Amino acid sequence: xxxxxxxxxxxxxxxxxxxxxxxxxxxxxxxxxxxxxxxxxxxxxxxxxxxxxxxxxxxxxxxxxxxxxxxxxxxxxxxxxxxxxxxxxxxxxxxxxxxxxxxxxxxxxxxxxxxxxxxxxxxxxxxxxxxxxxxxxxxxxxxxxxxxxxxxxxxxxxxxxxxxxxxxxxxxxxxxxxxxxxxxxxxxxxxxxxxxxxxxxxxxxxxxxxxxxxxxxxxxxxxxxxxxxxxxxxxxxxxxxxxxxxxxxxxxxxxxxxxxxxxxxxxxxxxxxxxxxxxxxxxxxxxxxxxxxxxxxxxxxxxxxxxxx
Amino acid sequence: xxxxxxxxxxxxxxxxxxxxxxxxxxxxxxxxxxxxxxxxxxxxxxxxxxxxxxxxxxxxxxxxxxxxxxxxxxxxxxxxxxxxxxxxxxxxxxxxxxxxxxxxxxxxxxxxxxxxxxxxxxxxxxxxxxxxxxxxxxxxxxxxxxxxxxxxxxxxxxxxxxxxxxxxxxxxxxxxxxxxxxxxxxxxxxxxxxxxxxxxxxxxxxxxxxxxxxxxxxxxxxxxxxxxxxxxxxxxxxxxxxxxxxxxx
Numbered sequence: 001x002x003x004x005x006x007x008x009x010x011x012x013x014x015x016x017x018x019x020x021x022x023x024x025x026x027x028x029x030x031x032x033x034x035x036x037x038x039x040x041x042x043x044x045x046x047x048x049x050x051x052x053x054x055x056x057x058x059x060x061x062x063x064x065x066x067x068x069x070x071x072x073x074x075x076x077x078x079x080x081x082x083x084x085x086x087x088x089x090x091x092x093x094x095x096x097x098x099x100x101x102x103x104x105x106x107x108x109x110x111x112x113x114x115x116x117x118x119x120x121x122x123x124x125x126x127x128x129x130x131x132x133x134x135x136x137x138x139x140x141x142x143x144x145x146x147x148x149x150x151x152x153x154x155x156x157x158x159x160x161x162x163x164x165x166x167x168x169x170x171x172x173x174x175x176x177x178x179x180x181x182x183x184x185x186x187x188x189x190x191x192x193x194x195x196x197x198x199x200x201x202x203x204x205x206x207x208x209x210x211x212x213x214x215x216x217x218x219x220x221x222x223x224x225x226x227x228x229x230x231x232x233x234x235x236x237x238x239x240x241x242x243x244x245x246x247x248x249x250x251x252x253x254x255x256x257x258x259x260x261x262x263x264x265x266x267x268x269x270x271x272x273x274x275x276x277x278x279x280x281x282x283x284x285x286x287x288x289x290x291x292x293x294x295x296x297x298x299x300x301x302x303x304x305x306x307x308x309x
Numbered sequence: 310x311x312x313x314x315x316x317x318x319x320x321x322x323x324x325x326x327x328x329x330x331x332x333x334x335x336x337x338x339x340x341x342x343x344x345x346x347x348x349x350x351x352x353x354x355x356x357x358x359x360x361x362x363x364x365x366x367x368x369x370x371x372x373x374x375x376x377x378x379x380x381x382x383x384x385x386x387x388x389x390x391x392x393x394x395x396x397x398x399x400x401x402x403x404x405x406x407x408x409x410x411x412x413x414x415x416x417x418x419x420x421x422x423x424x425x426x427x428x429x430x431x432x433x434x435x436x437x438x439x440x441x442x443x444x445x446x447x448x449x450x451x452x453x454x455x456x457x458x459x460x461x462x463x464x465x466x467x468x469x470x471x472x473x474x475x476x477x478x479x480x481x482x483x484x485x486x487x488x489x490x491x492x493x494x495x496x497x498x499x500x501x502x503x504x505x506x507x508x509x510x511x512x513x514x515x516x517x518x519x520x521x522x523x524x525x526x527x528x529x530x531x532x533x534x535x536x537x538x539x540x541x542x543x544x545x546x547x548x549x550x551x552x553x554x555x556x557x558x
Binding site (some may be wrong): 066068091099100111131133135136175178183236237238263272275287288289291303 | 328402404407432433434447470487531548558
C-alpha cells in the first residue's frame with residue numbers, strides 16, 4: 001500500500017504533529033511525504049530524514065504560501081490516485097482541507113483517528129471522547145486525519161529519502177489571504193509539550209496568568225486554558241484546550257482553577273498524570289485528577305513556584 | 310441575498326452520554342436533545358446579517374428524523390424565515406449530508422451558507438468543507454468574525470497559532486466557531502410566531518441523492534476510565550508526590 005502524508009512545516013522544520021502522523025501511517029504501508037509551501041526547501045530536506053519516509057514530494061510555489069485549503073486540496077486530489085490512504089494531522093490546517101479532499105474524491109473522511117486496527121478499520125473518539133467508535137471504510141481511497149497525541153513521534157533516519165519536485169496545480173482565486181496574527185511563544189507547542197499548565201475561570205483575570213508562566217518557566221511547560229478563560233478574554237483563543245480546541249496528552253497536566261466541564265476533559269484526559277488545584281472540593285476535575293489540591297490557587301500557585309526553586 | 314443555515318439535532322451538550330451495553334451505539338431513550346451549539350451560533354449570525362440589512366431571507370435546513378422539526382422551529386423562533394426538513398430515519402454521514410445540502414442550495418440559489426464547525430455528537434467537522442468542495446465555492450472554516458459586503462466577505466478564522474483573516478468571494482461557505490457570537494434566546498411571542506412559519510418536508514429520494522454510507526460503524530464502546538486519585542493537603546506534599554511517586558518532574 002502507498003500512503004500519502006501531508007506535512008505541516010514552518011518552511012524549515014517538520015512539525016511534531018506530522019511526526020506522529022507518520023508513525024500512524026507506518027502501520028499502513030510505504031510513506032510518501034508531501035511538502036507543499038513557498039520557499040520550503042529546508043523543510044523538504046528535513047522531511048527526507050524522517051524514519052519511515054520512503055519518498056518526499058516537494059511542491060514549491062508562492063500560491064501555497066498561506067496554505068489556503070482550496071488550493072492545497074486541488075493539489076492533493078491531483079496526486080490521490082496513486083495512494084490507498086491520505087493522511088494529515090487533525091489540526092486547524094488538516095481539519096480545513098482534508099474534508100474538501102475527500103468530497104472531491106467522492107469518499108468519506110475519517111476524523112481524529114486514535115488507533116489503526118487494520119488498513120480499513122480505525123478507532124476515533126466521538127461525543128467529546130466519551131465514546132470510541134470503530135469504523136470500517138469501504139472506500140478505495142481512505143482519507144484520515146490523525147490525532148497526534150495518540151501516536152509517538154517518528155524518529156530520524158540516517159539515509160535521506162529521495163526528493164521529487166512536482167509542479168503546482170491551480171490557484172483558487174476566490175479566497176484571498178489578508179493577514180494573520182500569530183502568537184509567538186518561546187515555550188513548547190501545546191500539542192507536543194511534556195508538561196502543560198492550564199488556567200480556568202478561577203484565574204479571575206488575564207494578568208494572573210503570569211503566575212502560571214512562573215511555574216511553566218520552572219517546568220519547561222506550555223500554557224493552556226479552558227474555554228471559560230478564553231471566552232472571558234483572559235487569554236488568546238489558540239490556548240484553548242478541549243473538544244473544540246487543542247488536544248493535549250502530556251506527561252504532566254496541571255489544571256488551575258478549572259472546574260472540569262466534559263468539553264475540557266475531552267482535550268486533556270489522556271494526560272499521564274493530572275494535577276488539579278481548585279477551591280471547590282466538588283469540582284468534576286477532581287474525579288479524574290491523580291493528585292488534587294483543594295485550596296485557593298492564589299496561595300497554591302506561588303507556593304508551587306517556591307517549592308520548585 | 311439568501312442565506313442557508315444547516316442545523317443538527319444532537320444529544321444536549323450538557324448530558325453525560327452513556328454507551329449501550331451491547332456496544333452498538335449511544336443510549337438515546339429519554340435523553341434531552343437540543344440544537345448542536347455551533348449551529349445555534351450559525352443561526353444567530355445569519356439573523357444578525359439579516360438585521361444589518363444585507364440578507365433578505367434566512368432558510369433553515371435540517372436532515373434527520375421527524376423530531377428535527379422541533380430543532381428547525383427553535384431556529385425559526387430565533388428569527389429565521391422558513392425551514393426545510395429532509396426527512397430520513399437513516400443515520401447519514403457527512404458526505405451524504407453535503408450532497409443533500411448541495412441540492413437544496415442549487416434549488417434555492419443561496420449566496421451564503423453558514424454551518425457549525427462541527428457537531429458535538431460525532432465530532433467530524435467535515436460537512437461545511439465537503440459542501441464547499443461539491444459547490445466549488447470558497448470556504449472560511451472556524452470563523453470568529455464575519456464582515457459581509459455586496460459580493461465578498463471578510464472572515465477572521467481561529468487557527469492553531471492565532472487568528473487568520475481571509476477575503477472570500479460570494480457565494481461562499483462559513484463554519485462558525487465558538488466566539489463568533491452569543492446566540493439569543495427566543496422570546497415566547499417569537500416561539501408562538503415560529504409555529505406559523507413555513508416548514509417544508511422532503512425526502513432524500515426526492516432530491517435524487519444516493520445516501521449510502523461508505524463507513525460502517527463496527528462498534529461504539531466506552532473509553533478506559535480514569536480512576537480517581539488522591540487529595541494532597543499541601544503544595545509541599547504535591548511536589549513530593551510528583552517527584553518521588555509519579556516521577557514526572
